[in-house]
Amino acid sequence: MSPPYIYRWAGLLTVVGLLAGVTAVVLLDRGPSRTLAAGPVLDLPVSTAPAVVPLAPARPAIAPTLLSTTAGGGAEGKAVALTFDDGPDPAFTPRILDLLAAHRAHATFCMVGRAAQAHPDLVRRVVAEGHRLCNHTITHDAGIGMRTPDVMTRQLQISRDLLAQVSGDADVDYFRAPEGKWSPALVRSSAQDGMRALGWTVDPLDWTQPGADAIVARVQQRTHPGAVVLLHDGGGPRDQTVAAVEALLPWLADRGYSFVLPT
Numbered sequence: 689m690s691p692p693y694i695y696r697w698a699g700l701l702t703v704v705g706l707l708a709g710v711t712a713v714v715l716l717d718r719g720p721s722r723t724l725a726a727g728p729v730l731d732l733p734v735s736t737a738p739a740v741v742p743l744a745p746a747r748p749a750i751a752p753t754l755l756s757t758t759a760g761g762g763a764e765g766k767a768v769a770l771t772f773d774d775g776p777d778p779a780f781t782p783r784i785l786d787l788l789a790a791h792r793a794h795a796t797f798c799m800v801g802r803a804a805q806a807h808p809d810l811v812r813r814v815v816a817e818g819h820r821l822c823n824h825t826i827t828h829d830a831g832i833g834m835r836t837p838d839v840m841t842r843q844l845q846i847s848r849d850l851l852a853q854v855s856g857d858a859d860v861d862y863f864r865a866p867e868g869k870w871s872p873a874l875v876r877s878s879a880q881d882g883m884r885a886l887g888w889t890v891d892p893l894d895w896t897q898p899g900a901d902a903i904v905a906r907v908q909q910r911t912h913p914g915a916v917v918l919l920h921d922g923g924g925p926r927d928q929t930v931a932a933v934e935a936l937l938p939w940l941a942d943r944g945y946s947f948v949l950p951t
């Protein structure tokens with residue numbers, strides 16, 4: 689007697705189980721349908737998603753090319769852009785700034801983030817005296833051009849934001865790769881982040897300390913209208929550079945050069 693009862697109960701349970709399963713499937717299936725039914729409301733954020741793009745800070749597009757010469761200048765169009773790397777340095781940057789001020793010359797300072805952080809007063813003085821900031825990474829990382837795009841972009845942004853913060857929100861218009869070790873991706877990334885990739889035309893190798901006279905002679909021989917001159921106000925002893933700049937500023941001014949920011 690008992691087996692048939694067991695089968696009946698088992699059959700009943702099976703039927704109940706199946707019904708429950710079907711009901712669950714139907715409910716689950718209706719869930720998304722209800723969500724979709726509320727489409728007009730839910731569609732709103734989806735359809736407005738592209739509007740996020742215009743909310744990004746508007747920056748003029750920068751050509752992804754390495755800027756190694758400069759335009760501008762006086763009536764004769766003779767312009768030279770002086771650039772100082774690896775500072776700021778409390779021993780040498782103030783002396784360079786004094787010389788530039790005496791000649792009403794403006795220059796670009798490619799600062800190492802770590803040095804900028806250590807000497808915020810010098811960063812602010814550079815900005816206050818009309819010079820421009822150039823991002824030179826936080827640690828003078830010559831390998832930045834070989835990083836993955838994400839890491840490269842993050843490095844560029846972190847060092848730029850650091851300079852902006854230390855300077856009191858000054859613009860950081862340029863980026864210069866440490867040791868001039870560019871990669872096409874680095875030039876592109878720099879431009880995308882609103883910083884012109886800044887190269888140079890004249891490199892007197894002042895950092896090798898060849899003597900102030902040699903630095904002066906090299907700059908005199910190689911400078912032409914539109915030249916971007918690479919010098920260093922930090923990263924080591926720069927007395928020779930300071931002495932060279934003292935001689936070069938009047939020499940260049942006498943020849944009709946005006947001192948411009950790279951454009």
Ligand SMILES: [Zn+2]
Nearest residue numbers: 773774866867
């Ligand atoms: Zn450097």
